[in-house]
Amino acid sequence: MDKATRYGTGPFLRQLRAASGLSDSPELIRHNTNLVYDCGTSILRLTPNSFRTRRDVLRELHWMHFVGGHTEDVVTVLGDDPTRSRQFAFDGEEFTVTALE
Numbered sequence: 677m678d679k680a681t682r683y684g685t686g687p688f689l690r691q692l693r694a695a696s697g698l699s700d701s702p703e704l705i706r707h708n709t710n711l712v713y714d715c716g717t718s719i720l721r722l723t724p725n726s727f728r729t730r731r732d733v734l735r736e737l738h739w740m741h742f743v744g745g746h747t748e749d750v751v752t753v754l755g756d757d758p759t760r761s762r763q764f765a766f767d768g769e770e771f772t773v774t775a776l777e
Contacts, residue, residue, distance in 0.1 A: 679707040688766050695764055718754055722771040733761060733772040752777040
């Protein structure tokens with residue numbers, strides 16, 4: 677099964693929607709290493725933990741927050757905590773999920 681089908685439709689998308697509390701279905705817009713979903717006013721980025729650990733993603737979010745304090749040319753992590761992310765598991769795979777503006 678190709679990535680667009682596996683991650684863009686069916687059980688994966690339903691479980692992601694439920695876990696993220698989204699009222700609308702996110703649309704898969706990129707599926708190379710990270711999975712990127714358009715959620716209307718925000719973007720969900722899922723990073724496979726087999727590619728980058730949660731700790732690596734948190735380091736990146738810290739850096740994005742720092743750079744964002746000096747320029748508007750960087751995306752913003754949604755939520756009170758600039759390193760806000762959560763874990764999402766599906767069928768033996770684990771992802772770090774980040775909501776971006």
